[in-house]
Amino acid sequence: MTVRRLIILMLMMMLGQASRAWSQDAEASSEYLIKAGYIYNFAKLVEWPTTAFAQSDSPIVIGIVGTDPFGPIIDKVLEGKKVNGHPFVIKRLKPTADLKECHILFIGSSMESHIGDAIRLTRGTPVLTISEIPGFADHGGIIHLSLEQNKVRFEVNVDAAKEADLNISSRLLVLAKVIQQPSDGRKTE
Amino acid sequence: MSSTNPQHVGSIRQALAIVLVAVLFVSSSFGAPQQPTNIPDVTTMSMEDLMNMQVTSVSKRSQKLADAAGAVFVITQDDIRRSGATNIPEALRMVPGIQVARIDENKWAIASRGFNGRFDNKLLVLIDGRSVYTPLFSGVYWNVQDVMLEDVDRIEVIRGPGATLWGANAVDGVINIITKPARSTQSAVVTAGGGTEERGATNVRYGGKIGEDTYYRAYGKYFNFGPSVYPNTELAANDNWDALRGGFRADWSPSGPDSLTLQGDVHRSKFGETLTIPSLTAPFTDTFPNQGSFSGGNILGRWNHAFAASTMSLQMYYDHTKLIDDSLFTDRQNIFDIDFQQSFHPGSNHEVVWGLGYRAINDNNDSSFTVAIQPNRLTLNQFSAFAQDEISFADRRLRLTLGSKLEHNEFTGFEFEPNARLLWNLTKTQSVWTAVSRAVRTPAITEEGLQLNSAVIPPGGPGNPTPLPAIAAILGNHQFKAEDLLAYELGYRMQVSSNFSADVATFYNQYSNLRTAEPGAPVIQGSPIPTDVLVPFVAANNMGGGTYGGEVFGDWRVLPKWRLLGSYSYLQMSLRKDSNSLDPLPDNPAGSSPHNQVYLRSSLDLGRRFEHDFIVRHVGSLPGLNIPSYNSLDMHMSWKAASGIELSIGSQNLLNDRHLEFIPDFINTAPTEVKRTVYGQITWRVD
Numbered sequence: 001m002t003v004r005r006l007i008i009l010m011l012m013m014m015l016g017q018a019s020r021a022w023s024q025d026a027e028a029s030s031e032y033l034i035k036a037g038y039i040y041n042f043a044k045l046v047e048w049p050t051t052a053f054a055q056s057d058s059p060i061v062i063g064i065v066g067t068d069p070f071g072p073i074i075d076k077v078l079e080g081k082k083v084n085g086h087p088f089v090i091k092r093l094k095p096t097a098d099l100k101e102c103h104i105l106f107i108g109s110s111m112e113s114h115i116g117d118a119i120r121l122t123r124g125t126p127v128l129t130i131s132e133i134p135g136f137a138d139h140g141g142i143i144h145l146s147l148e149q150n151k152v153r154f155e156v157n158v159d160a161a162k163e164a165d166l167n168i169s170s171r172l173l174v175l176a177k178v179i180q181q182p183s184d185g186r187k188t189e
Numbered sequence: 190m191s192s193t194n195p196q197h198v199g200s201i202r203q204a205l206a207i208v209l210v211a212v213l214f215v216s217s218s219f220g221a222p223q224q225p226t227n228i229p230d231v232t233t234m235s236m237e238d239l240m241n242m243q244v245t246s247v248s249k250r251s252q253k254l255a256d257a258a259g260a261v262f263v264i265t266q267d268d269i270r271r272s273g274a275t276n277i278p279e280a281l282r283m284v285p286g287i288q289v290a291r292i293d294e295n296k297w298a299i300a301s302r303g304f305n306g307r308f309d310n311k312l313l314v315l316i317d318g319r320s321v322y323t324p325l326f327s328g329v330y331w332n333v334q335d336v337m338l339e340d341v342d343r344i345e346v347i348r349g350p351g352a353t354l355w356g357a358n359a360v361d362g363v364i365n366i367i368t369k370p371a372r373s374t375q376s377a378v379v380t381a382g383g384g385t386e387e388r389g390a391t392n393v394r395y396g397g398k399i400g401e402d403t404y405y406r407a408y409g410k411y412f413n414f415g416p417s418v419y420p421n422t423e424l425a426a427n428d429n430w431d432a433l434r435g436g437f438r439a440d441w442s443p444s445g446p447d448s449l450t451l452q453g454d455v456h457r458s459k460f461g462e463t464l465t466i467p468s469l470t471a472p473f474t475d476t477f478p479n480q481g482s483f484s485g486g487n488i489l490g491r492w493n494h495a496f497a498a499s500t501m502s503l504q505m506y507y508d509h510t511k512l513i514d515d516s517l518f519t520d521r522q523n524i525f526d527i528d529f530q531q532s533f534h535p536g537s538n539h540e541v542v543w544g545l546g547y548r549a550i551n552d553n554n555d556s557s558f559t560v561a562i563q564p565n566r567l568t569l570n571q572f573s574a575f576a577q578d579e580i581s582f583a584d585r586r587l588r589l590t591l592g593s594k595l596e597h598n599e600f601t602g603f604e605f606e607p608n609a610r611l612l613w614n615l616t617k618t619q620s621v622w623t624a625v626s627r628a629v630r631t632p633a634i635t636e637e638g639l640q641l642n643s644a645v646i647p648p649g650g651p652g653n654p655t656p657l658p659a660i661a662a663i664l665g666n667h668q669f670k671a672e673d674l675l676a677y678e679l680g681y682r683m684q685v686s687s688n689f690s691a692d693v694a695t696f697y698n699q700y701s702n703l704r705t706a707e708p709g710a711p712v713i714q715g716s717p718i719p720t721d722v723l724v725p726f727v728a729a730n731n732m733g734g735g736t737y738g739g740e741v742f743g744d745w746r747v748l749p750k751w752r753l754l755g756s757y758s759y760l761q762m763s764l765r766k767d768s769n770s771l772d773p774l775p776d777n778p779a780g781s782s783p784h785n786q787v788y789l790r791s792s793l794d795l796g797r798r799f800e801h802d803f804i805v806r807h808v809g810s811l812p813g814l815n816i817p818s819y820n821s822l823d824m825h826m827s828w829k830a831a832s833g834i835e836l837s838i839g840s841q842n843l844l845n846d847r848h849l850e851f852i853p854d855f856i857n858t859a860p861t862e863v864k865r866t867v868y869g870q871i872t873w874r875v876d
Contacts, residue, residue: 031687037231037239045236071617081232096537113532116446116495135372138442151240175236181401 032070034152035145036077039104042128042143043083047167048103052126059089063099065118066108068092069132100125107131107141115139119160126165137179142166155179258590258610258622259351260286260680260694260740264344266369271792271802273825273839273868275338275387275412277366278331283790283804285740285756286348286694287362288782290811290851293861294386294414295430295460297331298781298851301348301362302696303736303762305782306854311360311630311672313351317368317452318528319489319506322358324550324569325520327633332460333483333510334366335434337394337408339378339872342369348740349696350676352606352628353592356546356573360628360674361698370450371396371404371440377875384868388415405439417861419463420849426861427478432458446495453488463859464516466559467645469658469721474645476859481514499533517856519555524548542592543576552634560856562665563638572597588612600632601671618684623677630672636704636728639665641855645721657713659722663706663855666728675699688746695739702730703764705772731772734764750794758786780813781854798829811851819848835872842866 043060060083064070078088091102095114099105099121105128107118112133119140122129129136130143137144137157142164144155156176161168231239262284274280278297282289288305290298300309310327313320314334321334344366351359375396383389390412398404413431418424436454464479489506508524530544550569554562577592593607608626615621635641641663646653653659680694706726713719738760745753760782766772788806795801803824810818822844827837842848847862 033229033231034239034242037234038236040232041236041239077231094537095534113500114495135370135442138372151242153240172236175240 031147031152032073033077036070036074038145038152038154039074039106039130040078040081040083042130042172043086043088043104045169045172046128046161047169048126049165052103053086057085057087060086060104061102062088062090062104062106063093063097063102064090064106064108065093065095065097065099066111068108070106100127102127104128104130107133107136109133115141122164124163128164128166129160138181140181143176153177157181258588258612258624258680260348260678260696262286262346262348262742264346266339266341266343269338269341269344271800271825271827272804273802273823273837273841275382275390275868277334277336277338277344280338280344281346281364282806283788284346285742285786286738286758286760287346288760288786290808291863292851292853293426293428293462293858294417295332295428296462296853296858298853299329299331300782301346302698302738303760303782304361305851307851308855310358310633311674312362312364313355313359314364314366315355316366317489318491318504319487319508320524320526321508323510323522324524324634325522325552326635327358327630330483330510330512332430332432332458333456333485335410335432335456336366336368336454337392337410337436339380339392340368340374340394340406340408342367342373348694349624349678350606350608350626350628350674353575353577353594353608353626354542356575356594356596356606357598357604357629357631357671360630360672368438368452371406371438372442374406375404375876378872380870380872382868382870384866386415386417386864386866387868388413390870402443403439403441405437407435407437409433409435416461417864418847419859420862426859427461427463428861429461430458432456434458448493450491450493451489453486455486457484458482465857465859466516467642467660468558469645469660471647473647473658477516479514479516479858481512481517483510483512485510499531501531502529504528504530516559517557518560521553523551538581540579540581541576542579544574546573546596547571548573559642561640562634563640567634567638569599569634571599586614588614598631600637600667600669601629604629604631604671620682621680622682623679626676626678628674628676630674632669632671635665636669637665637667639663639728643855643857646724653722655722657719657722659711659724661724661726664709664725664727669704669728670702670730672703672730673701690744692742693739695737697735697737699733699735700764701733703732703734705729705731705766705770706774707731708771708773726772729770729772731767731770732764733767734762736760736762736764752792754790754792756786756788760784781811781851783809783811783818785809800825800827802826808850814852816849816851819850820844821848833874833876835874836869837872838867838869840865840867 075090081088099118105122107129109132111118115133115136116139119129129141130145131141132145137155140160142157142160146153154176156168156173157179159180264280264283268283269280272280272283278289278299281287281299286302288300290305292298292307296307298305298307298309301312304311308326308328313322314329316334316336322329344364347363351363355363374394378394380392392410394406394408396406411433414429416425417428419426434454434456438452440450442448459482462479463476465474465476467473468475487506487508491502491504494501505527510522512520526548528544528546530542532540532542534540548571553566556562573594573596575592575594577590579588579590581588590610593605595603595605597603606627606629608624610622610624612620612622642660643663644661646659646661648656648658677697682692684690707729709725709727712723714721714723740756740758742756747753761784786808788804790804791802793801803822806821808819810816821842823841824843825837825839827835829835842863842865847864849860849862852860
């Protein structure tokens with residue numbers, strides 16, 4: 001009896017260790033960890049108009065609307081981090097919330113059918129919209145994240161960024177696929 | 190119940206202690222990665238570093254899956270390419286719970302969760318929103334359904350009923366083939382390939398842009414399959430197949446709320462088969478090489494409109510299919526379909542979808558001695574309406590979906606197809622779902638007006654004491670009712686870690702009014718001189734019963750460049766004819782679907798240029814058809830030789846020279862064996 005219990009205990013321990021090893025490995029290479037890193041870099045390489053911040057140490061508000069694919073990862077990645085003196089605040093928003101309240105708005109894939117609304121609601125305000133929804137940048141969104149050959153790639157709609165009064169660093173643009181497509185559909189001169 | 194025996198109390202206490210210790214271990218280990226020390230600090234990495242990191246999560250699939258209260262499986266473009274499949278039926282072999290059996294080089298029997306047959310009538314297939322089942326037998330001509338595989342975005346397969354959204358025929362499953370938007374196919378692609386079975390194939394696609402807002406693509410493809418062999422012989426079969434197909438898609442998406450899609454295809458294919466048909470003169474049966482052709486086309490337009498918290502779409506299509514089977518049947522079918530759909534949020538916790546649909550079917554056929562349909566020309570009108578509400582509770586962790594479809598068809602009148610689904614996100618990585626749904630399979634044209642002469646029994650032969658030949662004929666019946674399903678499903682998904690996910694789906698299906706063929710009174714035909722006796726077997730609804738089973742699927746990214754996927758599917762069918770049924774056929778159509786199916790897939794990247802994939806499958810025996818189980822090993826390798834050029838080679842059935850997978854039902858065509866094959870392809874891409 002005791003031997004059997006011991007074996008069971010050992011099995012449980014092994015199971016625990018195995019799952020721990022697994023989870024660590026997993027966290028280390030997760031897609032959304034990388035994407036959280038992208039978002040941090042975007043915050044660094046995008047310049048907001050000064051009016052977007054009440055004070056020089058006001059937080060950069062990151063809103064996540066729709067399905068949140070990050071889970072706690074993004075909170076951990078950005079915890080205690082600052083960009084130009086601005087700390088980060090992450091808010092999970094309902095689709096009915098005021099989306100203009102953020103500096104960065106991540107639009108989850110569940111919003112696919114309402115993508116036009118989200119873009120319209122933030123149009124003309126300094127909100128850096130980011131989404132994985134296919135065609136996002138073509139529809140007037142600013143940054144579209146995608147996976148190509150298991151690597152994260154991104155498109156930047158420079159016209160939409162200009163409309164939002166966001167200045168995107170050329171260091172970012174050289175790495176991006178650049179799209180010119182103003183959100184009102186008119187051609188740029 | 191309770192015991193005061195101190196010994197029992199002691200052992201219970203010990204057991205509790207063990208459980209407690211175990212829980213501690215497990216929770217501590219799951220808790221461990223929560224500590225930030227385990228996460229590399231991505232904020233110290235440059236954009237360039239991040240762009241070079243390999244993503245190893247199963248991402249899209251699990252993300253979508255996690256939100257579905259149903260047994261959903263997605264075949265991605267990558268899966269198709271890496272499997273080496275060159276047509277849709279072969280690609281479906283990787284879906285858990287789906288039975289795929291090749292009958293000959295140009296015919297398949299494909300079903301979801303049982304009832305497999307060439308004319309399986311419980312599976313709905315859509316290509317870009319266009320239903321491709323034929324109302325003739327409520328099934329799918331698999332050799333007509335094709336797309337440029339390079340342009341497929343994904344194939345979504347739902348096992349179990351989808352009738353509330355998709356309507357009649359979405360009884361045991363829905364297969365949704367979705368091509369990429371034209372914007373994502375903006376390069377020129379040319380492929381050329383050839384092998385031992387598929388002798389030659391070429392695909393050409395070009396994508397471009399008109400103005401600022403319109404993307405388009407056009408494609409053309411051709412393939413030619415050589416003959417297979419008859420079972421247990423070295424004789425080349427007469428099952429050649431070749432097809433020519435072309436099409437286009439244009440998407441106009443200005444940045445306003447509206448977008449338009451227009452797409453269409455034309456196709457022409459020729460097939461061979463060895464047909465056995467009955468005859469009224471000795472030897473009363475005739476076997477010969479037969480030829481046939483399919484041709485047709487379709488055009489589809491879709492308008493999408495997205496405005497404040499609501500979207501609308503209006504879709505219309507026209508589809509023409511013409512079958513000329515030299516010795517059996519000619520059929521021309523025109524289908525016009527219009528669908529309207531709207532979704533909106535009446536409150537933050539509700540998401541409502543509703544829609545209306547109309548379909549007109551026009552069928553025009555010429556009969557032969559073997560197959561005849563009355564009337565030869567008919568037009569059917571179908572109307573449908575559906576509404577569904579997804580209600581979220583408890584911070585969206587609990588989602589209840591309630592909805593129903595109501596449709597009207599000319600054979601059985603109104604049909605009502607409700608469902609209730611509940612998804613519970615236990616944690617961020619685990620969810621449980623359950624569903625109860627009703628689906629119906631409305632009568633096909635053949636079940637109303639068919640006469641299929643399946644055999645002629647010689648005069649004086651066994652079972653025919655008369656001096657005249659006796660025709661055993663399957664007849665349609667205007668009283669034929671819809672087949673009914675009440676399905677109970679339960680599923681569980683777990684993202685064990687970002688590189689391992691598992692999915693379990695189980696079902697219990699309760700069928701009633703399933704089709705039987707009831708013998709009727711023999712009729713002497715011919716006047717004034719009698720020529721033959723007709724022994725009718727009339728379509729009726731005298732069978733019912735249950736099927737149950739489940740599918741397990743696991744996806745494990747062992748290393749960033751090595752992924753293993755495995756699946757096990759179990760199916761048990763116990764159907765019984767009603768006591769008043771005189772249908773002489775064996776009791777159970779269960780014998781045509783395997784109890785067990787297992788596969789293991791490996792996807793390995795070797796460096797940046799090589800990909801290596803294999804799949805090992807076991808498919809259980811088909812006792813009803815006397816077909817033994819088989820194991821197969823398929824392998825596929827590809828090499829990016831230079832920028833834009835990819836070479837690939839695939840081999841199927843490496844474990845044995847050949848095996849038989851199915852014996853067709855109703856129309857007696859000779860099955861042929863699936864041989865070991867090799868296929869090579871060169872793909873050239875110009876951006």
